[in-house]
Amino acid sequence: MTDAAPARPGRRANLLVALVSLLSVMLVLWFTVTSAAPSIPQPAAPTAEDAGAGRQAYWQLRDARGNKQGQLISLGQAQLAGLGAIASHGFRPDRLRLGIIGSELRVDASHQLPMKRWLNVVIVATASGKGFPSTRLKVGEWTLPPMLSRWALEIGRWYVKRRTEVPPLDGMVHDFSVKGGTVSAVVSLPGKMGLVDQMAGAISQDIDSSQVVKVYCELSARQKKEPSSDFAEQVRRAFSVDPAGASLPGFNRARFVALGMMLVSDRVGDFVETARDDIAKCRISPVPASIYGRYDWPKHWTLSAAIAVGAGVQLSEAVGEWKELSDSLAKQSQFAAGDPSGFSMTDLGADRSGFQTARAAADPERAAQMAQQLARARPEQLLPRELTVREESLTNPQFIQRYGGVDDPRFIARVREIDAVIANNGVR
Structure with missing residues (x-):
């Protein structure tokens, strides 16, 4: 039985080039998807008005949890700001900001990563008929068009669905509108996997x-x-x-x-x-x-x-x-x-x-x-x-x-x- 022929120098060189290329792509992605600083300035501690408005928003969202028929949610600027303030305070150093700009809902989020990097995400939602709103997603320096943004959200939904039943996007949020400084939609959230549950799950310890x-x-x-x-x-x-x-x-x-x-x-x-x-x-x-x-x-x-x-x-x-x-x-x-x-x-x-x-x-x-x-x-x-x-x-x-x-x-x-x-x- 003869020994296998040693790898040819040309093949080794090609493998090295491929490895360097892959590493280069990963570095580019890392430094364009993540940032050296959060996009949201250091938020002040919530005031009484923030806490009160945030609690009003929470009560509405709570009624949407486990509601397969959907719950009509209506949030003004104060409720959105309150939600952002208490979420930023409760899950610091991560930060969240929600607001209405014209006829769009804008959500900014900054999540701290290892190596002193930050993941900055922006979601802009606009009414688009009866189904899930049209969204534009920006992650770091990458801005995705509505179709790719929806695909990205579908991937996120698939990830959560591994742990609990999650409605389709068009069933989760529909009849979305932004009028007169108020965002409204019919919302159906998973019974035990709301925003707070997801964020809390990242820092909690297992309990039997x-x-x-x-x-x-x-x-x-x-x-x-x-x-x-x-x-x-x-x-x-x-x-x-x-x-x-x-x-x-x-x-x-x-x-x-x-x-x-x-x-x-x-x-x-x-x-x-x-x-x-x-x-x-x-x-x-x-x-x-x-x-x-x-x-x-x-x-x-x-x-x-x-x-x-x-x-x-x-x-x-x-x-x-x-x-x-x-x-x-x-x-x-x-x-x-x-x-x-x-x-x-x-x-x-x-x-x-x-x-x-x-x-x-x-x-x-x-x-x-x-x-x-x-x-x-x-x-x-x-x-x-x-x-x-x-x-x-x-x-x-x-x-x-x-x-x-x-x-x-x-x-x-x-x-x-x-x-x-x-x-x-x-x-x-």
């Missing part, structure tokens, strides 16, 4: 939905047998459920999601795609739990903890601030009974205590100790009493006069004081 169901059903059974409205008791019950050999940091995260489902809404299970069928056999109405006679603080604490483990601490922190900013304009808080309207430092203390406890309990080095402490936690450890005597019911002008904004040094110093109290007196 079966573990969430296990904790929730055990909490439900215990509540039916021994009803309790004591928040600390509900926490102790959650952290007394046997992990049965599961990874403790992951099981702790499941406990916080199950608590959110138990005390706030079973929709909290959306973080881990827990279907209602999974909990049908043990589902009960949310339990009104209280601490120091208040029924709103457990909701703040629990929801912030669930968001922290389901979507990241940064988002959980931002959501607490948005809620208080929005309430500074409202006559009635979204947490209703027992929760005064206006910006509340006590509510913010409950938010921060919740997500900081969740962050510690999900830390592999602290998971066991935190689980033991939470299994016998007292109210004073979950929400130190010192945090319950701070300012409440601040109107927006009062908040601005006293603290300026959520990026003002005075507000930041106040938050640090709250955090110091939690560090010294909370579960640890």
Whole structure:
């Protein structure tokens, strides 16, 4: 048997040229698709008006989730700006800006990449009859015509469809129009894969939905047998459920999601795609739990903890601030009974205590100790009493006069004081 003939010098040269050419193309694409800086300037922290308008927009989009018939959405400049402001704040350093220019909707997005590069994307949408709007997509320095833009969006839809059912583009958005400074369309969004879910999924850690169901059903059974409205008791019950050999940091995260489902809404299970069928056999109405006679603080604490483990601490922190900013304009808080309207430092203390406890309990080095402490936690450890005597019911002008904004040094110093109290007196 003879040895294979060695590669001829000409063939090696051709391979080298092909490799260099491919590398050159990749470098050109990298430096033309990405940029050295974001196209959107550093946004200011959201104001109360931004948070309120953003929440109005979210309520409309929420009604479109899982709605196969489609929901009519109508957003003005204020709602679009509010959505952009709170998204940029919650998912920083990424940035989002939405606005209406003439008869077009323009969406600018900047996403930070490795090697100090940025992916800058612009989408311009124009009415085009009954179906999906005509779009022009720009990625970096590349501007795509409407046909190629639609193909690119179809590729994005295909990517998402691998994880959940997604309507065709013409079913997702249709009857699109921009008139009189308002954009309107009939929108149908995937039930558990909205914008926030997609962005949060990029920064969250996996949570086993079966573990969430296990904790929730055990909490439900215990509540039916021994009803309790004591928040600390509900926490102790959650952290007394046997992990049965599961990874403790992951099981702790499941406990916080199950608590959110138990005390706030079973929709909290959306973080881990827990279907209602999974909990049908043990589902009960949310339990009104209280601490120091208040029924709103457990909701703040629990929801912030669930968001922290389901979507990241940064988002959980931002959501607490948005809620208080929005309430500074409202006559009635979204947490209703027992929760005064206006910006509340006590509510913010409950938010921060919740997500900081969740962050510690999900830390592999602290998971066991935190689980033991939470299994016998007292109210004073979950929400130190010192945090319950701070300012409440601040109107927006009062908040601005006293603290300026959520990026003002005075507000930041106040938050640090709250955090110091939690560090010294909370579960640890």
